[in-house]
Amino acid sequence: MKKPVYMDYAATTPVDPAVADEMMKYLTLDGVFGNPASRTHAYGWQAEAAVEAARKQVAGLIHADPREIVWTSGATESDNLAIKGAVAGRQGVHIITSKIEHKAVVDTCKWLEHQGTDVTWLDPAADGTISCEQVLDALQENTVLVSLMLVNNELGTINDIAAIGAELRQRGVLFHVDAAQAGGKMAIDVGSMPVDLLALSGHKVYGPKGVGALYVRRSPDVQIEAQIHGGGHERGMRSGTLPTHQIVGMGKAFSLAQSGLEEEIVKLEALRKSFLAGLQSLDGVSLNGSESNRVPGIVNLSFDGVDAESLMLGLRDLAVSSGSACASATVEPSYVLRGIGLSDEQAHRALRFSFGRFTTEEDVAFASSQIVDVVSRLRAVR
Numbered sequence: 001m002k003k004p005v006y007m008d009y010a011a012t013t014p015v016d017p018a019v020a021d022e023m024m025k026y027l028t029l030d031g032v033f034g035n036p037a038s039r040t041h042a043y044g045w046q047a048e049a050a051v052e053a054a055r056k057q058v059a060g061l062i063h064a065d066p067r068e069i070v071w072t073s074g075a076t077e078s079d080n081l082a083i084k085g086a087v088a089g090r091q092g093v094h095i096i097t098s099k100i101e102h103k104a105v106v107d108t109c110k111w112l113e114h115q116g117t118d119v120t121w122l123d124p125a126a127d128g129t130i131s132c133e134q135v136l137d138a139l140q141e142n143t144v145l146v147s148l149m150l151v152n153n154e155l156g157t158i159n160d161i162a163a164i165g166a167e168l169r170q171r172g173v174l175f176h177v178d179a180a181q182a183g184g185k186m187a188i189d190v191g192s193m194p195v196d197l198l199a200l201s202g203h204k205v206y207g208p209k210g211v212g213a214l215y216v217r218r219s220p221d222v223q224i225e226a227q228i229h230g231g232g233h234e235r236g237m238r239s240g241t242l243p244t245h246q247i248v249g250m251g252k253a254f255s256l257a258q259s260g261l262e263e264e265i266v267k268l269e270a271l272r273k274s275f276l277a278g279l280q281s282l283d284g285v286s287l288n289g290s291e292s293n294r295v296p297g298i299v300n301l302s303f304d305g306v307d308a309e310s311l312m313l314g315l316r317d318l319a320v321s322s323g324s325a326c327a328s329a330t331v332e333p334s335y336v337l338r339g340i341g342l343s344d345e346q347a348h349r350a351l352r353f354s355f356g357r358f359t360t361e362e363d364v365a366f367a368s369s370q371i372v373d374v375v376s377r378l379r380a381v382r
């Protein structure tokens, strides 16, 4: 069976072949399979050296000090560690987040809310962004943390994290940023972006699933409570034997992302233009989220008069996502699209198309022609 054209890079990316090759060297007896925490023999030392080299590569992409990188199992865990770790043991505190964060942040903040933490849930503007003023207006004397995403996973929109961070730094409020969808898609420099905690994921950047990192600023020094206890790995912040092959994979993936970043952005911008140009013959198509403040590889579109579920069924030769979560038998409209002001009906008409490193001009031309055909057909039988 011919595989559908993959247009769901925001869900996950294929592992780059160069990354897979590198990972294979860290698994078997003839490779570096030791436990990086084994201090008594060369097997451990070699594994530890590989982990530290990868730490440098991941730090490199965001211009951090390698000592500021804590390995985790993915951005979900990084978000949990950052948010719970910043609030742990503090009574009567207040935190701020938005209604369109990823579930890893939303559900973590809801859990804290149930434990008694006061949470302000900001409403984004219709373009999908949160403004500096909104954050400043929501601050209270007891605010200890703000958590916002850099790039929204459903819309591809970018928040002005540098401006918000500068204000929060002045006021001594910790700033956590979920950058899972930003890594490898835009330049990130923690030198000019005053954030304290920043979550990254391996599998969104052509690395393996099941590995991620949390950037924890050293200057000024940020203290968080560990959420997983055990052998005291990662300077006590996250215990558990480090998965050398996963970490080496994430390191290689991040170094490829760094060296190819500019070229990749140019390529994705061109693909996006071609994709949208291919849809020009259709009317009643609207882009969800800001026109300009966005990464090029994620495009969320609503099609007037067409239900996204039917559209997806018609687009059998494309792998896309609706951004809706299936809860039991009913398909809930995306809370992100509802969050930017779309009605349930409008949210049900949206699909997310995301492309990446291995997408070709032929792929996007095929995708847009399929969309034109299926949307026209569905509209004709209304």
Ligand SMILES: Cc1ncc(COP(=O)(O)O)c(C=O)c1O
Pocket (backbone or CB within 6 Å): 010, 011, 073, 074, 075, 076, 077, 102, 104, 149, 151, 152, 153, 178, 179, 180, 181, 200, 201, 202, 203, 211, 212
């Ligand atoms: C914005 C955002 N945050 C967090 C996550 C969770 O990342 P992971 O799959 O590495 O746990 C994702 C992945 O979908 C995401 O898009």
